[in-house]
Amino acid sequence: MSDDRTGTRSEAAIEETMLRLVAERGPGKTICPSEVARALAGPNPDQWSPLMQPVRRIAVRLTKAGRLAILRKGKPADPDDFRGIYRLSLPEA
Template sequence: MSTERKSVSEEEIGESILRLVAERGEGKTVCPSEVARHLGGPHPDAWSPLMQPVRRMAVRLTKEGRIAILRKGKPVADPDDFRGIYRLGMPAPDTGEA
């Protein structure tokens, strides 16, 4: 049996995060492992190595304001410095309207 690993690009990771978060909708979140499984398949040997690339892309997308990284239901203060279990969701609506 082949244990070939499918190569996944940063672009594919970013697109998957954005698509899954959008499909889940406002007020709902996605687990980073869902993104990794979506890209790598159900076997841990395939999706587990994608967890760090998913986190790196989540940080990038958060800095761009396209998603939010949430811990205990609240957006993280610093996307470069958070620990533990986190979820991905839609960014908070911009309330700076005139």
């Protein structure tokens, strides 16, 4: 395990994986943040679960940059103020 505080993966790897997965899913479709963590760390929750906070942090940064959308109940969420279950998608054109 690495010491970068994102478990075993770098922030660049999380960002690349997140953007790739939403692009593969396509416009109007969403992914679960845990899909990003699982893609990087495998199916064992002990390995992917520690990536969930870094995934959230990077999703917020990418949303603020206009490269991603955070959705709650199917609607865009404020990246500075959202709680609970969320999904990720490509931003609306």
